[in-house]
Amino acid sequence: MPKGFFTDTSICIGCKACEVACKQWNQLPEDGFFFSGMSYDNTMQLDASTWRHVSFIERPVALSGQDAGAFSWLMSSDVCKHCQRAGCLENCPTGAIIRTEFDTVYVQPDICNGCGYCVVGCPFGVINRREEDGRAWKCTLCYDRLTDGMTPACAKACPTASIQFGELEDLHRDAHARVERLQAAGVKEAYLYGVDKDNQPGTEGLNAFFLLLDQPEVYNLPPDPVVPTKKAAESWRAMFYTALGAAAVAMAAVIATRGERAR
Amino acid sequence: MSDGRNIDSRLGTLSGEGSQQRGATEVVPWKALDTSGYGVPGDRTYYDRPVIKKSVWSWDIPAYYYVGGATGSAMALGAAATLINRDRLSRLVLQSRVVGLAGSMVSAYFLVHDLGRPERFLNMMRVFRPTSPMSVGAWILFFFSGSAGVAAISQLGPRWIRRIGDASAVISGVFGLGLSGYTGVLVSNTTVPVWQRPHRLMPALFLSSGVSGAASVFDLLGGNPREQRAVLLFGTAGKLAELSFAYLMERSVATVPEAARPLEDGLSGFLWKASKVLTAASLLIALVPNSSARVRRISGVLGSLGSLCTRFGVHYAGQRSAMNPRATFQQQRGGQGAYAVTGRAAVTGPGDARAVLE
Secondary structure (H helix, E strand, C coil), X not given: XXXXXXXXXXXXXXXXXXXHHHHHHHCCCCCCCEECCCCCCCCCCCECCECEEEEEEEXXXXXXXXXXXCCEEEEEEEECCCECCCHHHHHCCCCCEEECCCCCEEECCCCCCCCCHHHHHCCCCCCEECCCCCCEECCCCCHHHHHCCCCCHHXXXXXXXXXXXXXXXXHHHHHHHHHHHHHHCCCXXXXXXXXCCCCCCCCCCECEEEXXXXXXXXXXXXXXXXXXXXXXXXXXXXXXXXXXXXXXXXXXXXXXXXXXXXX | XXXXXXXXXXXXXXXXXXXXXXXXXXXXXXXXXXCCCCXXXXXXXXXXXXXXXXXXXXXXXXXXXXXXXXXXXXXXXXXXXXXXXXXXXXHHHHHHHHHHHHHHHHHHHHHHHHCCCHHHHXXXXXXXXXXXXXXXXXHHHHHHHHHHHHHHHHHHCCHHHHHHHHHHHHHHHXXXXXXXXXXXXXXXXXCCHHHHCCCCCHHHHHHHHHHHHHHHHHHHHCCCHHHHHHHHHHHHHHHHHHHHHHHHHHHHHCCCHHHHHHHCCHHHXXXXXXXXXXXXXXXXXXXXXXXXXXXXXXXXXXXXXXXXXXXXXXXXXXXXXXXCHHHHHHHHHCCCCHHHHHCCCCEEECCCEECCCC
16 A cells, blocks of 8 residues: 655644654764754755755744744755655666555665666655765665554654654545645645645655645745656657767768779 | 764664665764855745755766767767778778777776776666666667677687678667767756756767767777768768757757856856867868868867867756756746646645646
């Protein structure tokens, strides 16, 4: 059964318990201690050794329904989207990246040879190659825990149920209900990002989708992401015709040498 | 463990999903990030942080684009010569095969060297995945180098072996065109703004740059007047095509100025402009009538440099482009994301608001 995450950013409190739980459960090495100057976000991005990342957005406008002045916080716990059409998986030349029985996208560390093609195939900047390690890494959606029937570490640790894990079907139902409830309560900004194929045609839907309260760019999410392989057929066609042209030119260049007397 | 895991090996075992990941041997001390220029008011980005990752490829990869491109196209001309005018172009035929063999070995070196785990390079041959241009390319290089190797080494054997070598050279010529062009498909099959936008032009640019590079190699090696004539025709077409596709690509990227910037300024812009100047100069010099061997060699040097600069310019432009979130955002808002492919943009707001107005 397809499993996934529904990250409801409207109730994220930015505690970063997900980041810590992920690092700890997966036993990931540190990736530099930085003071970023970016609000309370010193993690800054998803990376080879960072599989959950909480963003902090300070806005000079109020959220509708709030009356605390011209200011509002947005927090969001970002993660690998486990796309239905995954750029990393489709670009992987070794078969190291696979789709699991839970419909999640998983990098097999014993196969990956660190070619780096998944890194530029991801529309969300999730997967990366770790310099010291030489292989590509990203969220596994706790493949080990799922195999044992457990909830992923981040969802387990989330104190507000901002990160919800479950059957994709159930998550979809809950998410749509949640948007309706928020809209009814006067939070007019609420919408779902990447919930299904109609919502995000370029990825054909995300197994880890989001409820957002502002435009995707604000959360550092692309507004209209597309898996690069959707355009590959056109590229191959262009190459094919150019190759035909080059072959014709090569033949013509050689034919032009026939008959003529060598000087 | 000194890599930040802080797990006492006497108390706990490392068996988590990321436990095999090698970290830094020294824990990086706390330091401040340079935030100058972050958070431009009124501009919707996340503290100016990149939205996608830039490629982890070093200069090995653009160097490979050049070597593989020139080698593949050289073999294609060599194959045509083998088929049509074998006896009068014997030097060109031999040169093409030596270039084919040496070039495929250099190509393989660059590719293996750039891997994060070079000892696992054979995993490329584990599967054939048609969705991945890199997988297709690895197999093209495999068959190309095999057939080019047979074509070259057979020249040392008796007549009947040379016959087999000729057949192998023709096969290698076909794969050679694939080798020259697939790198353009590979580069544009990414999310990097300046690479993904011209996805129909990039393969054409890379292939014609390969043809121009191959002609330049033959110019440097020299040949008899018939061979020179063939190389001149081949190279002139390649250089004209390279210049035209570079112009078209620039125009296609320029529809979003933020994405086009890496082709205009900085190191990548310099390399991109230099490639056009060098290729044009090489083209003009090659067309000087009754030119001496020395003039042809100058044209060969300029053409090679032009072809190299094209690949390095494209590579470094992509690296800069990936670091600029505005390039991605503006392309996708401008209809160059999923909208361009599926005819429908993604939801980016309440009430089914889409990224692109339809």
